[in-house]
Amino acid sequence: MSKIHVTTKVNGDEVEYLCEPRETLLDCLRDHLDLTGAKEGCGTGDCGACSVTMDGRLVCSCLVLGAEAQGKEIATIEGMAEDGALHPLQRKFIEHAALQCGICTPGILVAAKSLLEKNPDPTETEMRYWLAGNLCRCTGYDKIIRAVMDAAAEMREAS
Amino acid sequence: MALDGPKQDFKYIGTRPERPDGWDKVTGKARFGADFSMPGMLHGAILRSPHAHAKIIKIDATKALALKGVKAVVTRADFPEGLEGEDWNIQENVMAGEKALYDGHAVAAVAATSQLIARDALKLIEVEYEVLPHVTDVDKAMAEDAPVIREGAADYSVPEGMHPNVVRYMESGRGDLEKGFAEADLVIEESFTTEAAHQGYIEPHACVANLGADGKGDLWCCTQGHWFVRQMCTAVLGLEATQLRVTPSEIGGGFGGKTTVFIDPVALALSRKAGRPVKLVMSRSEVLRATGPTASASMDIKMGMTKEGKITAASGTFRMQGGAFPGAPVDVTTMLAFANYDIEHVHHVGYDVMTNRPKQAAYRAPGAPMGAFATESVLDELCRGLGLDPIETRLKNAVKEGTPATFGPKFPPVGLIETLEEARAHPNYSVKLGPNQGRGVASGYWMNWGGETSASVAIGDDGSVQVSIGTVDIGGSRASMALMAAEAFGIPYENVRVSIADTGSLGINEPTHGSRATFASGLAIIEASREATRKLCQRAADKWGIDADAVTWEDGCAKPSGPNAGEFDPLTIAEIAAEMGSTGGPISGHHESTPDGFGGSFGTHVVDVEVDPETGRTTILRYLVVQDAGKAIHPAYVEGQFQGGAVQGIGWTLNEEYIYGEDGRLQNPIFLDYRVPVASDLPMIDTVIVEVPNPGHPYGVRGVGETGITPPLPAIANAVRDAIGVRMKKLPLTPPRVLAAIKARD
Ligand code: FES
Ligand code: FES
Numbered sequence: 001m002s003k004i005h006v007t008t009k010v011n012g013d014e015v016e017y018l019c020e021p022r023e024t025l026l027d028c029l030r031d032h033l034d035l036t037g038a039k040e041g042c043g044t045g046d047c048g049a050c051s052v053t054m055d056g057r058l059v060c061s062c063l064v065l066g067a068e069a070q071g072k073e074i075a076t077i078e079g080m081a082e083d084g085a086l087h088p089l090q091r092k093f094i095e096h097a098a099l100q101c102g103i104c105t106p107g108i109l110v111a112a113k114s115l116l117e118k119n120p121d122p123t124e125t126e127m128r129y130w131l132a133g134n135l136c137r138c139t140g141y142d143k144i145i146r147a148v149m150d151a152a153a154e155m156r157e158a159s
Numbered sequence: 160m161a162l163d164g165p166k167q168d169f170k171y172i173g174t175r176p177e178r179p180d181g182w183d184k185v186t187g188k189a190r191f192g193a194d195f196s197m198p199g200m201l202h203g204a205i206l207r208s209p210h211a212h213a214k215i216i217k218i219d220a221t222k223a224l225a226l227k228g229v230k231a232v233v234t235r236a237d238f239p240e241g242l243e244g245e246d247w248n249i250q251e252n253v254m255a256g257e258k259a260l261y262d263g264h265a266v267a268a269v270a271a272t273s274q275l276i277a278r279d280a281l282k283l284i285e286v287e288y289e290v291l292p293h294v295t296d297v298d299k300a301m302a303e304d305a306p307v308i309r310e311g312a313a314d315y316s317v318p319e320g321m322h323p324n325v326v327r328y329m330e331s332g333r334g335d336l337e338k339g340f341a342e343a344d345l346v347i348e349e350s351f352t353t354e355a356a357h358q359g360y361i362e363p364h365a366c367v368a369n370l371g372a373d374g375k376g377d378l379w380c381c382t383q384g385h386w387f388v389r390q391m392c393t394a395v396l397g398l399e400a401t402q403l404r405v406t407p408s409e410i411g412g413g414f415g416g417k418t419t420v421f422i423d424p425v426a427l428a429l430s431r432k433a434g435r436p437v438k439l440v441m442s443r444s445e446v447l448r449a450t451g452p453t454a455s456a457s458m459d460i461k462m463g464m465t466k467e468g469k470i471t472a473a474s475g476t477f478r479m480q481g482g483a484f485p486g487a488p489v490d491v492t493t494m495l496a497f498a499n500y501d502i503e504h505v506h507h508v509g510y511d512v513m514t515n516r517p518k519q520a521a522y523r524a525p526g527a528p529m530g531a532f533a534t535e536s537v538l539d540e541l542c543r544g545l546g547l548d549p550i551e552t553r554l555k556n557a558v559k560e561g562t563p564a565t566f567g568p569k570f571p572p573v574g575l576i577e578t579l580e581e582a583r584a585h586p587n588y589s590v591k592l593g594p595n596q597g598r599g600v601a602s603g604y605w606m607n608w609g610g611e612t613s614a615s616v617a618i619g620d621d622g623s624v625q626v627s628i629g630t631v632d633i634g635g636s637r638a639s640m641a642l643m644a645a646e647a648f649g650i651p652y653e654n655v656r657v658s659i660a661d662t663g664s665l666g667i668n669e670p671t672h673g674s675r676a677t678f679a680s681g682l683a684i685i686e687a688s689r690e691a692t693r694k695l696c697q698r699a700a701d702k703w704g705i706d707a708d709a710v711t712w713e714d715g716c717a718k719p720s721g722p723n724a725g726e727f728d729p730l731t732i733a734e735i736a737a738e739m740g741s742t743g744g745p746i747s748g749h750h751e752s753t754p755d756g757f758g759g760s761f762g763t764h765v766v767d768v769e770v771d772p773e774t775g776r777t778t779i780l781r782y783l784v785v786q787d788a789g790k791a792i793h794p795a796y797v798e799g800q801f802q803g804g805a806v807q808g809i810g811w812t813l814n815e816e817y818i819y820g821e822d823g824r825l826q827n828p829i830f831l832d833y834r835v836p837v838a839s840d841l842p843m844i845d846t847v848i849v850e851v852p853n854p855g856h857p858y859g860v861r862g863v864g865e866t867g868i869t870p871p872l873p874a875i876a877n878a879v880r881d882a883i884g885v886r887m888k889k890l891p892l893t894p895p896r897v898l899a900a901i902k903a904r905d
């Protein structure tokens with residue numbers, strides 16, 4: 001079996017790995033790069049727990065092949081806090097108790113960040129539809145939506 | 160245990176500090192089940208039966224073992240024989256013996272150097288089956304000609320002449336039904352069904368096992384209860400309990416479904432055989448096919464009411480299937496079906512039935528929601544028939560302290576009346592509804608649980624406090640534990656560190672289940688802290704040369720108290736801790752018990768829906784949860800439990816169901832088809848926390864986790880009834896079913 005050599009950028013760092021053609025980007029992040037922040041909740045693109053961005057676009061990393069990351073820029077939850085400071089979304093999630101078990105949290109944070117980059121002032125409905133691909137079984141979404149709204153407001157004020 | 164009645168004035172309890180593990184969980188650092196690995200680790204995979212019911216004639220793993228990278232294959236032959244009772248059930252469930260009992264039942268497992276190789280190897284294992292007739296429906300499984308799942312599975316309670324698939328039978332009640340129904344102005348009798356729903360935790364089961372041929376082992380896994388895992392794994396594998404150390408990872412949801420084992424004994428068996436650590440992680444479809452969803456139910460309810468709204472009599476027959484093993488929670492269903500109300504004449508009958516489905520597992524308030532769906536629906540019909548307000552009528556019948564429960568004992572102080580009054584007063588209850596909209600109300604109950612509990616506190620050399628507990632943090636409970644320790648010691652919340660101890664570091668703890676963790680581990684922490692503060696007072700007394708009785712603990716300091724104690728400056732916990740080594744050694748406190756003062760929690764939900772007459776789709780417009788928390792330690796996480804429970808209930812009512820084909824195979828084993836609620840399905844979930852202190856806890860805590868999933872089923876069904884004028888008796892209320900009901904009405 002011949003493996004594929006992949007060079008890519010993850011959270012700003014140049015990295016390389018060898019992967020099987022069948023391995024997903026999620027497998028590669030978790031098993032070859034030890035970045036276990038993205039989770040596998042389903043492996044079929046239905047839960048969003050594996051959300052990362054590839055060249056700025058929100059993707060389910062379980063639906064991307066590891067080989068496809070060649071030459072791309074990947075951003076994961078591990079890169080969200082910068083210089084030891086949490087991103088406003090991360091702070092607001094803690095402040096609003098927007099996580100219970102926390103397994104969905106990395107994916108939801110990555111997805112919410114990507115929403116606010118496109119639309120800094122989303123309505124509650126826009127937020128709910130954007131996050132409809134990220135399942136949370138614990139919270140009923142109420143506190144998640146509140147945390148995202150609060151973070152968005154803070155980020156708008158700061159900019 | 161001497162309790163001086165719940166404390167009332169708090170410094171930290173009731174505040175909303177940030178959870179201690181928040182940083183780890185928002186940065187991706189927190190390690191969940193699948194995030195753990197070990198040097199030299201192999202990867203496991205499990206071969207599962209494609210048949211609902213089949214005799215296993217032969218398993219040939221020769222070709223799989225010949226594949227490069229495959230290190231071990233296990234089948235039932237690798238497990239000890241001669242187990243009995245639930246130990247045997249668990250062993251049979253984690254690895255099939257003579258028969259595969261449901262679609263997805265494990266029949267063999269492989270360990271290999273990579274997950275891909277392990278999965279490839281599964282395809283090379285040859286299994287010869289003789290397919291048998293199957294049954295997956297509870298009513299059909301009780302019929303005379305139903306295929307028998309297993310002869311001899313029934314216990315002593317089953318009357319003669321019943322089908323062998325009926326494995327437990329129960330009957331309870333009081334009074335004189337005939338008399339009660341004769342007193343009623345309106346009697347309604349209806350039948351209802353609910354489908355199995357899965358807990359739907361986002362994290363699939365995962366573990367890493369390392370078991371030596373010497374019988375000593377370690378297991379890392381995501382579980383609600385690692386001592387349960389230890390007991391089950393050692394029983395299934397014939398090991399000595401304490402030779403297996405189980406360390407829980409962070410857990411990505413459980414809701415009852417992670418209080419038992421599915422893959423852990425298999426990973427241990429593979430590890431023992433291969434002589435290397437083995438990691439096993441389930442896929443989502445394995446989770447849906449082969450772990451425990453809740454039971455499905457078929458129920459007949461009869462209730463009578465006077466025109467003033469007094470319930471005169473109630474009876475219910477509850478048939479539930481919990482898969483291919485005994486254990487459907489029908490005992491709880493019968494116990495709680497009418498528990499909200501003061502009813503003189505009441506009768507329950509329950510049947511626990513086996514089918515060719517996966518072994519059911521606990522799911523949030525196991526057994527309660529099904530019964531509530533049926534009984535609270537009939538109550539709603541009675542109110543409609545007699546022109547009565549649903550909240551006033553519930554208030555008229557609500558149980559309170561001293562009411563003899565329909566299941567026997569008298570209620571201690573409980574908060575049903577308070578939740579009903581708060582629901583009535585809430586603005587949601589008076590919003591004007593538009594066309595195709597409806598409002599539903601329902602109440603529910605969970606009795607809560609204490610369970611075996613053990614906790615320790617230890618003072619650090621700087622006066623900070625280390626708390627070790629054995630209940631995993633599934634929803635922010637580290638924060639409540641730290642708050643209770645902070646309160647008991649009178650030190651800042653930030654100075655407390657809470658750790659979840661492994662099975663090698665603390666006495667037995669039952670899982671985080673039954674809504675017991677904040678109640679029972681909290682109680683143990685408070686008692687352990689009190690023991691530690693007594694020791695801290697002793698050190699101060701020794702230093703001051705006075706009697707320990709003349710020293711009290713207040714605001715994190717030892718202080719002289721009483722007229723003859725003398726004048727001394729208070730000694731802070733940090734000051735005493737700094738000298739611990741030379742004044743008598745380390746200071747810690749410990750508490751272990753099986754506390755039985757768990758107070759039950761009542762809740763009342765009010766929901767408004769809109770039903771689209773063209774598609775039959777139900778939209779939740781607003782949702783209100785009012786529930787008794789006794790004392791909310793960290794109100795934000797209490798609200799979170801209310802909201803999460805309500806939304807799981809919404810899913811169960813509107814979308815979620817196990818769909819079996821004619822072939823007995825599960826048709827919807829992925830999240831695309833087993834559709835749990837998503838953000839765009841829902842409004843905000845409004846909450847009101849009622850606090851009727853529980854006298855059985857030093858701070859008045861009641862468990863809050865489970866109750867919230869019980870009222871949504873009937874509340875939503877009642878709202879849909881209000882909107883479309885038709886009583887829906889079969890869950891879930893999928894658009895096609897509701898549309899058919901609307902069409903039949905017109
Ligand atoms: S794991 Fe990728 S969407 Fe669920
Ligand atoms: S917090 Fe548990 S799944 Fe979202």
